[in-house]
Amino acid sequence: MCSFGRKLRCASFAPHNLVVSQVKGELMSKLIASLIVIILLVGCASTKVTGFRDREYITASYVKPVIDIRIDDFQHKVQVEDLFVKEFSARGISAIKGTSLYPPTRKYTAEELAKVFVGSSADSMIIVILKEGSSEEKQIWLIKVLGKDIGKVVWTGESKTKLVEGNILDGMNLGTMFKSISKNVVDRLIEDKVFKGTIVKNH
Structure with missing residues (x-):
C-alpha cells in the first residue's frame, strides 16, 4: 500500500504512464497509416501482347535465345534485358544477354551483328524495340523472333503496356512496366x- 509520500509518487507516475501509452498508440496508428499508404502506392501494370507466327515456319521452336533490347538508355536496356533473361530462366530456358554478345561500346553494322550471332551458342534472337512516343504511363514495344537455322523471322508481335497504379517513388513506374512486359x-x-x-502461373 502506498504511503503518503509514495502516493504522491504513484499519483505522479500514473498520468505519465497514461501519456506514454497514448503517445505509443498514436505513433503506432501513424505507422500503420503510413504502411497502408506505401502498400497502396505499389505500382502495377497491365500488358497485352498480340503476336503472329509465320505459317511457313510453324514448327520452328527454340531453346536458347539472345535478347536484343533496342532502347537508347543503357541503364534501361540492361534492366529490360535482365528481366527477360530472368523470366526465361524461370521457365527452364537459358537466354543470353545481348550486351554480352554486342557490348554497347560502338555501333554494329547488320553484317557484324549477323556474324557475331551466327558464331554464338544462341539458336535464336529476340529483338525488342521500344516504339517512339512511349512513356512511363504507356509503352508499346515491337517484338521479332529470328531463327538462326533459317535466318528468317518466325514470330512478330506487339506489346502494349499501361500503368494501372503508379508509384510516387522515382524509377518504380518504369521498373513495374518492364517487369510486366518481360x-x-x-x-x-x-x-x-x-x-x-x-508456363509459370502466378509468377
Missing part, C-alpha cells in the same frame, strides 16, 4: 510454341 511477352512466346519452356 513476363507477358515470354509467356506468349511459350504459349505460341516459339520456345520450349514451361
